[in-house]
Amino acid sequence: MRTESSGGEDLEVLVRRWLDEAGIHDPVLRQCYTACVRRLHTCDEGRAGWWGLRAAPAALRPYTAALIAHGWTADAHSDTGPVEERLRRLDEYHRASLAALKSGSTDPVLHALAHTFRTFDLPSSLLQRGFDAMRSEIGRPQPATYEDWRRWANGICGTPTVVLMLVLHSGTVGSWEPLVRELGELFQMTDVLCDLADDLTEGRLWLPAEDFDRFGVRVPDFLARRWTPATAALIAFEADRVQHRLPELVRALEPSPAGSWARAMSRHCTLLVDLVRAADADLLHHSVRPPVSALVEVWQSEWRAAVPLPDTKGPACPLPPPRHPAR
Structure with a gap:
């Protein structure tokens, strides 16, 4: 087929x-x-x-x-x-x-x-x-603080993001590694917001306990998928945290080998976070999945950059060679 x-x-x-x-x-x-x-x-x-x-x-x-x-x-x-x-x-x-x-x-x-x-x-x-x-x-228990959540997200997605950049840019991540890890961290946090419904099914809470206390959200209510004004405020707060960090991180990574990927990942995360905001109470019952048309719009400029120019035999951007010939 x-x-x-x-x-x-x-x-x-x-x-x-x-x-x-x-x-x-x-x-x-x-x-x-x-x-x-x-x-x-x-x-x-x-x-x-x-x-x-x-x-x-x-x-x-x-x-x-x-x-x-x-x-x-x-x-x-x-x-x-x-x-x-x-x-x-x-x-x-x-x-x-x-x-x-x-x-x-x-x-x-x-x-x-x-x-x-x-x-x-x-x-x-x-x-x-x-x-x-x-x-x-x-x-793992629910993270106690925002810094705990950050360390967890960085560990889960920071290393894979660095590995991808090492392959895509032939080991040139270098001093940019902390910022590349932070990009993975923000993507993982975005993923948590999108997958709240799935995590609740497994009884998992990844949002910081201190933020539950900050907005008066009761853990039993959250696990029972009860949407309250306090829950809405908590979700908006966490969404704001991701979106406020993205622009500064993208600017910092602009001169790096990961610059174009940072821009694309920022657009991707922004799309997802906007859908998280729009989901309202449904967020606790169904995972957020964006429409294909929106994803194409997010990534099409990066796709074009990866396509060889008509008058050349190579890619539009210099292609780093593998360390050993493929077999």
């Missing part, structure tokens, strides 16, 4: 082009990377994965897809069910991921991940930090 991308193109044709651009010719690797792209395309639900993937230069899209697909798969192992079961599943996937880095894997996502790490000389410590952050959130 053929699968079409959001723009109507045949997905298999697109992926073949990307693999050719990346110089990945091994049939097994091509199948593995194709599986990663397919997973992003079918599971994104309005998040930035699929949309951001299309903003990367074509030669880097397979690697980017492997990193994002691995992160989502790890998250799926740790996201639902009893604490003990979630820990067991995540630890098993952690061990399988580390083993894949050494000798490959029969799992397509893990095999593609291992090839990506080898191609770009990524240290396994980055993988370890990501799993440590995910493990620490399982069964």
